[in-house]
Amino acid sequence: MSTAPTLLSVERLSKSYGGVHAVRGVSFELKGGEILALIGPNGAGKSTCFDMLNGQTRSSSGRIKLLGQDTTGRKPREVWRLGVGRTFQITATFPTMTVRENVQVALLSFRRQLFNVWASTPRFAEVEAGHLLELVAMGGYAERPCGELAYGDLKRLELAIALANEPKLLLMDEPTAGMAPRERIELMRLTARIAREKSIGVLFTEHDMDVVFEHADRILVLNRGTLIAEGSPEQVRRNPEVRAIYLGEGLVYDARHREGASA
Amino acid sequence: MAFYVVQFLTGLASAASLFLVASGLSIIFGVTRIVNFAHGAFYMLGAYAAYTLTERLSGAFGFWAGILGAALIVAAVGVLVEMILLRRIYHVPELFQLLATFGLTLMVEDLVVLIWGPSDLLGRRAPGFKGAVDFFGQNIPTYDLFLIVLGPIVLAALWLMFQRTRWGVLVRAATQDRDMVAALGVNQKWLFTSVFALGVFLAAFGGALQIPRDAVNHAMDLRIIVDVFVVVVIGGLGSIVGAFVAAVLVSELNAFGILIFPKISIILVFLVMAVVLIVRPWGLFGKPEAAARRTPGLTLNPWRPLTTQERMLALAGLILALAVPLVAGNYALTVGSEIAIFVIFAASLHFLMSVGGLASFGHAAYFGLGAYGVAFLAKLAGLPMLLCLLLGPLLGVLGAAVFGFFAVQLSGVYFAMLTLAFAQIVWSVAFQWVELTGGDNGILGVWPEKWAASPSHFYCLSIGIAALAVAALRVLVFSPFGFALRANRDSPLRSEAVGIDGKRIQWTAFVIAGGIAGVAGALFAYLKGSVFPDSLGISLSVDALVMVLLGGVDTVSGAVVGAIIYKALSIWLVSQTDLSKLVLGGVIILIVVAFPKGVVGVLETIRNRRRSHSKDSSLLRSQIESAE
Amino acid sequence: MKLSVEALNSYYGPAHILFDVALDVGDGEVVALLGRNGAGKSTTFRSIVGLVAQRSGRIVFEGRDVSDQPTHAIASRGLGYVPEERRIFTDLTVDENLEVGRQPARPNAPQWTREKLFSLFPNLAEMRGRTGGRMSGGEQQMLTIARTLMGNPSLVLLDEPSEGLAPRIVEQMVEAILTMKREGLSIMVSEQNLHFTRLICDRAYIIERGRICFSGTMSDLDARPDIRDAHLAL
Structure with missing residues (x-):
């Protein structure tokens, strides 16, 4: 996978609404066939990031490049034509x-x-x-x-x-929200299979840590508009800052995750 | 200089009443989500009631008690209306609410004439405010000064009421989420009633305050409602401050517009409204409307092209219609032509509404423009009939292209109000630009040429064009364009995300609908042999809406049936009674309350129910749950 | 018995949604209603508080039949409802949101003041003047619970309180619900997260396709992996 070309590259993306910084200097890259999760507390700026990537919201500063082409400030339908598919939370x-x-x-x-x-x-x-x-x-x-x-x-x-x-890039906003656990796993397996077969890069946000830890190749953690951690599921899970800010003590997901994995 | 100051103050004084009525409309909309078309009627009732009371009660106290009493009495009428009618229609689509309150307006118009007579009434001058103040040689009526002070006082009082009282907090909460307010133990029924009463009180108060300035007449309701719609579109629905600022803006534009374009001063207001809409589509102080929640349980069956059998039936119907001249007399054929013309008109609006989800309240504008187009070409340019029929509707296309461009920037009730305001502007121009349009006298002598002159020939021509128009619209519904339009109606978010340029598609649909309405108008000009401003008027727009509604909005071609039934009924009705508005208004309300799906819609429901009688509803359930 | 529901049937238009749902909540009990999305959890709650127009059946709250009562009358008897999507009044401040929920105290229910609620949800105390729209999802969820508690209810229906919240916030929610229980409040929670449920609940019902298909204690449920797998798909 490391040999795949960079599909999406985001450089110092920022957005502020009337003095409030929703997203501050977020940078990351995504390769074809890779599944990247964006997690963080509500209001951390995940949706704003998504909306900027697909053109729904204009960024205040920063660049978005899709396959080397600058898509910053394009309308959603133009971004779509360049090969970005999107699914919505609802x-x-x-x-x-x-x-x-x-x-x-x-x-x-x-x-x-x-x-x-x-x-x-x-x-x-x-x-x-x-x-x-x-x-x-x-x-x-x-x-x-x-x-x-x-x-x-x-x-x-x-x-x-x-x-x-x-599409070359799929943006999925909370793809499994409101689904039963088994359906969640099926949908994410399906997505992963399609992504690998067609070498599509997938970026998704998610609150269900079982889905995130099981299906993401890499995880980005956003808090108050800033990226505070980036790495493999294992690295992120061990990160003390992420635990303190977001994951907590693992009472409400860890055990379930283990069960899901063994099932 | 002094002259301009006085002109400015006159504008401010007019703004007071406009603000009262507009803020009432805004407050009612904020909580009930109903755009109360009848607000103009309440304004008018306030003026009439104040006239009667101030005539009866003597002295300064009597006058002011009369003004206040009139507003209170009309507010009480408003409470009755809310409890009897509105409580039944809070959950129906907004289009139906607009129509029902329009029906109410129609009824009030006839009732007012019944009670107070058709002639203008001149009210008493306000005691203590009869004189004028001299301002560098110009006179300013003291009553105007009183109104100028009153406006901000009412604004401040309303602001305090909404920000500083528990009632205000509850109302603002209910504005956002009525069910939640109820779930927190607040009796929202009475909250709604009190809000409606306040809104109606403000409208009636605004009307009552007008009697020392203007004569009271039975057309003042529509005049004010158009101004009020313009005010709330500019200021933003739901915002009281917005209503104030926009009322001042519109009144000043009117006051100074008269100096610049004495004939068509309304153009200035239109230009400002257009600019505001481009910069801030939800008005100066408004907020983007949240997407309307879909009513659960309303699963729609996907539309299907006609089956071969159904096509044969339609063809048989057409042949039958074409055979009518063999048996019918001239009068019946003229009526038949008129019905065919209205089938075209209704079908064009139906396309815009059912496929595009755009409920235009001013569709007559394009019908009328088509008619005037023919009249200009035939009378001024002397072109032959066939050419006129082809080119005349282009005026409708042009109008639809200009107005549609702005209208499709908005949706829902804003779209409805804006299209209505545009139509009213076109009407005013036709009415006031006497040199070109003949004003109220219209353009006469637009007769068909010999080959189409006989009633039976004209009838066949109308039927033929109607069949073509309906067929063309059906093809369009199932073409990619129709699907793109419907996709945008179903989910603007998704359609944008699959690359559909929603505004462009809607605009195109608006122009197509306007062009076809123009075709109907062109035929109509030849049928009547003349064109009057009436063919651009609100009542014709509403006729078309009722036809669509009667046929069924959720059907592909329901408007055809709706137009036939409605037109036949109303021609018969006008021949039977003088109170046709009263009856018509009642019928509209009845349809909205009792048959919101329309005739064809009801037939389809019955058919579908029979077909899928045993279908498991569990899928539907899960969908409804997730939709919540 | 705090609440008892018998033979509850609900409809949306032509669709039959709930089939003879029966359940009850004892005094001071915390009961879970588990099920998948679309199983009928939200509809059950909405039917109990009278937000579903077409329903039939018997709903007895504190010994009184409230089946035919309008929503506001049920709520002002002390039956609180916290909906799924939080539904904060986003234009109103925290204080104003709480004001909407305020009702007189009740003898048989714990009493809440603003101060007590702010100690239950410390985050809210710092943002009394902030409008609801400018709060994070977790803060909104706390506000919506606090708002319902302002009505001094004796029973609260919580619809999916953990949905869409950061795991750390869900842990805070567990604490808050346990405190509410200690105060003597009866609670019914609809949930999909079984772990969250285990931490707070005594008993559970499972609903599937509009029918109650399991009822028992949490340990009964743990002893029946077949049921868990079939209806919760864990």
Whole structure:
């Protein structure tokens, strides 16, 4: 993995809102196929970081480079076109369409066919949409109304949509929030498999330490807008500062993590 | 110089009433999330009630007691309205709330004429404020000075009430999360009622205070409501300070605009509003609206193109419609043409609303612009009919392109208010620019050429164009463009994240809808042989909304059915009664309260229920839980 | 018995969400309602406090049937509800948030003053004048509990208090809940984090697809790994 090229490089990224420094001088790199977790207390600046990476929020200073290209200050749809897929903490899908149509819309947009009045959407790129759904094990749900899906299935659909633009980088904001523990593990395994196969870099935020410690290759710890630690799961878990600020005594996750690992 | 100072003070005095009404609207919206269209009606009722009371009660005390008493009486009416009507519609979509309160406005308009008669009423002058102060040779009425002082006093009183009392804290809390306030043991029903009463009191007080300055008449409700919408759009809905600042701004613009563009002073206000919207889309003191929470349990079935069988049925319906001239007389065919024209108009709005999620309250603007476009081309340029029909709607396209650009920057109630204000601006221009439009007299003599002149030919032409328009819109719904538009409506966040330029898509849809409305307007001009400012008016916009609502917003082509039923009914109604507004208003309220899904929506629900009778609802449950 | 729920059925529009849910909470007890997302935990709580319009069944609180009462009447009898997404009034200050929750003291429930709450949640004391929107997630979670306690409830329903919080904050939450229990408050918590639950609860119910499918003590639950695996997927 160390030989893979740098996919994303963030240099001294900062954001302040009216005098409040939400993010201060955050720098890190991410390689293709690598899974990087961003953790920290609520309000540490994780979401702000995410929003800056995908263009939802403008940074106050600093640079974001995707495959050598400067994307600082680009709009979300421009960043998306450069190959960044995103899933949201609260799933964002199109509830009045079928599962397949959800993916088809993303494909239409990727192929710049949105103003094509003559095409019929329900028949557009059916095969490719089907492949994407197969990839996230949703092939059997293609014709279902998206509004009827269970929460875990919605998360997988969101992943399929996020993969429609053949992304090089996936940004996942609390991908497993609100899911049952087993579903969490399945979703993260799926994500990891796709990331390795397609050499996609994944950056995710997460509060469930079991997911983080099990699936992240590397972890960044953010506190009050500053990176306070970076390293392998083991290094981060042992870091006394991270324990004091964030992880605590391990009463509410450690044991569970061990169980999950042995299961 | 003195003249300008006086002009400035006049503006400030007008701002007082505007502020009272706008702050009332803002307060009510803040807590109930209802944009109370009937606010203008309460303002008008306040003025009428004050007129009656001040005529009866004598002396200075009688006058002021009359003013205050009028506001209190109307506030009591407001309490009744809240308890009887609003409590039933707090949970329906905002569009329906706007429509229901508009229905109320219609009813009040007819009731006012019934009680006080149709002519203007001149009220008493305010005792103690009858004179004027001399300012370097210019007169300033002392009553104006009184109003100038009153505005800030009311502002301060409201501020103290909201910041320093427990009631104010509870109201501000309820503004954010009513359920949570209830879960903390506060009886929110009475909180809502008290807030509504306060808001209505402010509106009625504003109206009552106008009687020494202006004549009381039954059109003052719509005039003020448009100004108030402009004020709250500029100031920011929910902000009292914003209402004050914007009321002053708008009043001053009106006061000085008259000096610059005497005919079309409203243009100045429009320009300022446009600038504010670009810089701060939620108004000067407003806050970005949180995304509306979806009502759980409203699963929508994905739309499907028609099956072959359904296509055949539609074709059969069309052939049947084209066979009508074989049996019907001229009057029936003229009515039929009018219905066909309104099918086009309603379908264009329906496209914007159901696919785009954009509920325009001023769609008549583009219908009317299409009609005026034809009139200009036919009368001024003398072009042949076919060319006029093709080019006339371009005026609607142009209007939709300009206004749509600003309107799509906003969503929800802001969008509704803004489109209404735009339409009203177009109406004012048509009304006031007499040299070009003939003003109230309209443009006459726009008759079809010989080949389309007979009622049966014109009928077939209208039906043909209507069928084309509806079919084209359906194709659009299922084209990538339609899906992109719907994607943006379903989840702006997700659609932006898959590279869809939402604003551009919405703007395009707005222009398309405006163009098709323009086609309807163009035909309408030829049907009537004339064009009047009415074809740009609020009531026509609302007619279209009711047609869409009646057909069912969540359907693909419900508007076709809605337009046929509504137009036929209203033509019949106007022939039967003088109180058509009263009946129509009642019907609108009834639809909102009893059949919010519309005719086609209800039919579809029944069909779906029969089809999926035994379907397990567990999936739905998990979705609802997670949606919470 | 503090609260007893029998044959609770709830609906959202055409969807039947809860099926004959029955549960009870004894005086001074801390009881867990466990289940996956979408199993019906939030709906159960919302139904108990009357925030779900269509429901049927019997809800008896302190010996009185409150099934037909509106939300505010249930709350002012002393049944407190802390919702899942915290739902702080973000435009209001900490003090104002607490003011909204203030209700007179009750004879059968622990009494809370601002001072007592600030000693329970020391972070809040330092930010009395700050608006809710400018607080971190953990601080908001504390404020929302404090706000409900201002109503001097005798029973509190806590919906997923640990969701989305830093592990260290969750540990503080454990302390706070144990203190509330020592004061004599009855508590029902909905949770997904079994470890958090173990630290605070006496008994647990498991809900799955809108039906209660297990009821017992925490050690009963530990003795039934099959149930745990099937419904909590741990």
